[in-house]
Amino acid sequence: MKRSELEQLTDELIGEAVLSLLKEKGPISIKTLIARLRVMKTHEQDEERREALQCVITEIASSDVGSLRNNKEEERNERERNRRSSNDNVYPLFGVSQQGADSKKH
Secondary structure (H helix, E strand, C coil): CCHHHHHHHHHHHHHHHHHHHHHCCCCCCHHHHHHHHHHHHHHCCCHHHHHHHHHHHHHHHHCCHHHHHHHHHHHHHHHHHHHHHCCCCCCCCCCCCCCCCCCCCC
16 A cells, blocks of 8 residues: 555544444544544454554554643643743734834824
8 A cells, every 4th residue: 555545544443433323423532533443443343444544543643642731731831830920911913013102192
């Protein structure tokens, strides 16, 4: 099997797993995705798809998902620190452009 075919099959399998979770209106998380992929693997008849499912499970389980959470938490903490250190409670929405001191406001 060519690499591009394996990538396509991997995308299809992950998509099937996510869609089945969505149809059940269940939670979508790495844990539930891996669990669903394992169920799919036990019921899969095709050897090629079973092997691809195992590769996907291994790849997702070993991915550095924890670091993604830590990065987001660090960003949140930094924003909170910046918010606390700033005496101003006004945050620019469209960049930081200040009016000149001699310009009229109205």
